[in-house]
Amino acid sequence: MSVKKIKTRIMAFGTFDGLHRGHLNFFQQARNLAKLPFLIVSIARNKNILKIKGQYPVLSLKKRLLLLKKSSLVDKVVISGLKNHIPHIVKERPDVIALGYDQKNYVKNLKKDLKAHGLNVKIVRLRPYKEKIYKNHLLKKNPRHHSSLL
DSSP: OOOOOOOEEEEEEEOOSSOOHHHHHHHHHHHTTSSSEEEEEEEOOHHHHHHHHSSOOSSOHHHHHHHHHHOTTOSEEEEOOSSOSHHHHHHHOOSEEEEOTTOOTTOTTHHHHHHHTTOOOEEEEOOOSSTTTSOHHHHTTSGGGOOTTO
């Protein structure tokens, strides 16, 4: 009888308006949280990005989705909830949620809200990767560090 290896489901969130080295480092840090990781990336909807950042992303949701699906570091891509972020997280049943160093929205009662839905999840905040360079709004000012094809 063989023992089936169970992968740790890790969930991360973001806009991903193009992929840069900071995003790739973010995905790698998330994967490093488990011996056998399964990384699920939730991509933000345009309406929610406008609400949080005050502007729409440059790339369409479809293009951002395709970029993430091409990344070898990402195992599954899902689209975030439109009005409520909890149901799509509960549906994926992550063991770990990996938050970026600067992600502040929707996280205040996240652990408690998920627990109320029967999901006991570990929440980890990841370290920044050269945050003075690899932030999308900064990269738009200095495009030599940015590539939507990374």
